[in-house]
Amino acid sequence: GAVVSQHPSRVICKSGTSVKIECRSLDFQATTMFWYRQFPKKSLMLMATSNEGSKATYEQGVEKDKFLINHASLTLSTLTVTSAHPEDSSFYICSARRLSGQETQYFGPGTRLLVL
Amino acid sequence: EDQVTQSPEALRLQEGESSSLNCSYTVSGLRGLFWYRQDPGKGPEFLFTLYSAGEEKEKERLKATLTKKESFLHITAPKPEDSATYLCAVRGNKLVFGAGTILRVKS
Numbered sequence: 096g097a098v099v100s101q102h103p104s105r106v107i108c109k110s111g112t113s114v115k116i117e118c119r120s121l122d123f124q125a126t127t128m129f130w131y132r133q134f135p136k137k138s139l140m141l142m143a144t145s146n147e148g149s150k151a152t153y154e155q156g157v158e159k160d161k162f163l164i165n166h167a168s169l170t171l172s173t174l175t176v177t178s179a180h181p182e183d184s185s186f187y188i189c190s191a192r193r194l195s196g197q198e199t200q201y202f203g204p205g206t207r208l209l210v211l
Numbered sequence: 212e213d214q215v216t217q218s219p220e221a222l223r224l225q226e227g228e229s230s231s232l233n234c235s236y237t238v239s240g241l242r243g244l245f246w247y248r249q250d251p252g253k254g255p256e257f258l259f260t261l262y263s264a265g266e267e268k269e270k271e272r273l274k275a276t277l278t279k280k281e282s283f284l285h286i287t288a289p290k291p292e293d294s295a296t297y298l299c300a301v302r303g304n305k306l307v308f309g310a311g312t313i314l315r316v317k318s
Contacts, residue, residue: 097257129306138298138308139255154305188254198243198262198302202254 098122099191101203108179109211116174116206118189124169125191129200130162133186145172169194179210213238215309217299223315224289232284232312234299242302244282246275249296249311258284258297289316 098121108114118128126147131139143153143164151164161183163175172191176183186207190200216235224230236244243262247255259268261277268275272293274285284297296311 099254101254138310141305141307144305186252190254197260199245199257199260200306201257202247205252205254207252 096122097191097193097199097201099189099201099203101189101206103206104204105207105209107209107211110180111178114176114179114208116176116187116189116208118172118174118191118203120170120191120201123191124194126169126194127192128166128172129190129192130164130172130174131188131190133188133205139188176208179208181210184208184210213301213303213305213307215299215301215307217297217309217312219312220310221313221315223317224286226290226316226318227288229285229287229289231286232297232299232314234282234284234309235280236282236299236301236309237280238301238303238307240303244277245300245302245306246273246282246284247298247300249298251296255298286314289314291316291318 100119102117128145130142133139142157143151145151145164145166147166153159166172188205190202214237218233246258249255259275264279272287276283294316298311300308
């Protein structure tokens with residue numbers, strides 16, 4: 096299989112606090128992980144590409160100081176939303192690509208963030 | 212810029228009524244076309260990867276086909292549990308998703 100987990104599945108926080116979301120590939124190693132954001136009834140928008148051991152590559156318009164990404168190992172990437180505001184409320188989804196070089200991305204179950 | 216357009220936006224079928232979903236795309240240097248299924252409040256579930264025109268993949272009631280300009284997801288004799296949003300994505304420099312087709316299958 097190709098199982099990707101995310102934690103937490105749901106988080107509510109106060110405005111101004113930081114929130115960390117973990118993404119793990121459970122049964123395979125992934126040199127590359129991706130972070131997406133999805134608004135209600137919209138499709139997924141790529142935020143950043145995370146490579147193990149190097150800095151993440153952010154898409155145009157995504158603030159790298161606000162969305163901190165760390166890819167510390169071949170099975171773990173984290174997204175930290177710093178100084179969260181209500182407009183950061185969204186569904187955040189990660190994906191992982193196998194070491195073998197195949198193009199298929201396997202997605203996690205998503206994290207629902209609500210900033211009050 | 213790479214683009215993906217899915218149609219229809221929404222589709223209602225009776226159980227057993229076969230149909231097709233369309234995914235039209237423009238991409239510079241196709242490195243793969245992907246179909247995913249997404250249930251409400253969940254992440255996308257991988258269905259198929261297609262790499263070249265003429266390729267076909269099948270899984271249970273689903274069959275995906277690919278040409279140089281579009282892909283079809285054929286659903287044969289759908290069941291209510293096939294109800295979901297079906298997403299198409301193409302990989303050029305990055306993975307670009309279409310808006311999806313919301314499928315509802317009524318018993």
